[in-house]
Amino acid sequence: MRSEEILYVHSLSKNIGKETIVKDISFHLQKGEIKGLLGPNGxxxxxILKMLVGLLKPTTGSITIDAKDIQNDFESAIRKVGAIIENPEFYDYLSGYDHLRIFYRMSPGVCENRIEEVIKLLAMDSYIDDKVTTYSLGMLQRLGLAQAMLHRPAVLLLDEPTNGLDPSGIQDLRKHLKMLANDGTAIIISSHLLAEIELICDSVLILDNGRIVSDGNLEELRRNTTQESLYQFKVLETDKLKEVLALLPQFDQIVDIVSDGFSIHVSEREAATINRFLVENQISVVGIEKNKTTLEEAFLSRLNQSKRGQ
Known part of the structure; x- marks a missing residue:
């Protein structure tokens, strides 16, 4: 394990009954990295997140956090971790501030003024003294994040952290997490909001049926996907373009025909073939632009590749 790696997972598997839920996965997380954890339900x-915090014991494999094995030296390893796994649970009769005080008392080495820092950081001042029974789902999510951040963890694990947050709250959360990452905190986010993962994460780990089907940075994922992309062709001879396009084998894949060209969903190789076809039919192509592959397109492409390989 390299010195910049704060989390290392090796050959991790989990069986529940006769079913294998997680199948021999390995990955690492570097300091300051934000990794998205994606995959269909189930x-x-x-x-995986529950195994990373010790709520579930792995059937096989190892988890190392800051060079501490979570099974052999649990207390030292877990001291470096903050987490929200599924919906955070609180005592209805206590205030948000009371919860942070309790968590502060259980966190050795944390200064008391850290409570006020986190409250201000997450803009919770207006309701932190209210009983949590009055909190909205979004307010509960912020309180859970505040508890997870209170002891300045080296690794932050977040399971659907945007649940209940409005667009402004999601934007604030994104800002806070990027700030934590800039300070060296490594973060794993499990979420169904692919557009949000795309905005915040440096890398993405994609799971299907308990196995890793992709693990790498976002640009690598987009670049290596086989998903068709939207190509925009700009041409000169627009007067006869429709007539020529009607002869194109991929005619049914055309998305739009505009005043100076057309757009079409095809693979990179097909785009080159179309360019050659147009030139051979006396259509001068003066520009081809490929729209950037979205995370959603790349995600679906990898899942489809995984299913074809099974």
Whole structure:
């Protein structure tokens, strides 16, 4: 394990009864990295997060956090971790501030003024003294995040952290997490909001049926996907473009024909073939632009590749 790696997972598997939920996965997380954990329902995301915090014991494999093995030296390893796994649970009769005080007392080495820092950081001042029974789902999510952040963890694990947050709250959360990452905190986010993962994460780990089907940075994922992309062709001879396009084998894949060209969903190789076809039919192509592959497109492409390989 390299010195910048704060979390290292090796050959991790989890069996529940006769079913294997997680199947021999390995990955690492570097300091300051934000990694998205993606996959369909039942792919093993929450099971992995629960093993990372010791709520579930792995059937095989190892988890190392800051060079401490979570099974052999649990207290030292888990001291470095903050987490929200599924919906955070609180005592209805206590205030948000009371909860942070309790968590502060259980966190050796944390200064008391850290409570006020976290409250201000997450903009909770207006309701932190109210009983949590009055909190909205979004307010509860912020309180859970405040508890997870209170002891300045080296690794932050978040399971669907945007649940209940309005667009402004999601934007604030994104800002706070990026700030934590800039300070060296490593973060794993499990979420169904692919657009949000795309905005905040440096890398993405994709699971399907308990196995890793992709693990790498976002640009690598987009670049290596086989998903068709939207290409925009700009041409000169627009007067006869429709007539020529009607002869194109991929005609039914055309998305739009505009005044100076057309757009079409095809693979990179097909785009080159179309360019050659147009030139051979006396259509001068003066520009081809490929729209950036979205995370959703790349995600679906990898899942489809995984299913074809099974």
């Amino acid at each position: 792919s093993g995301k929450t099971t």
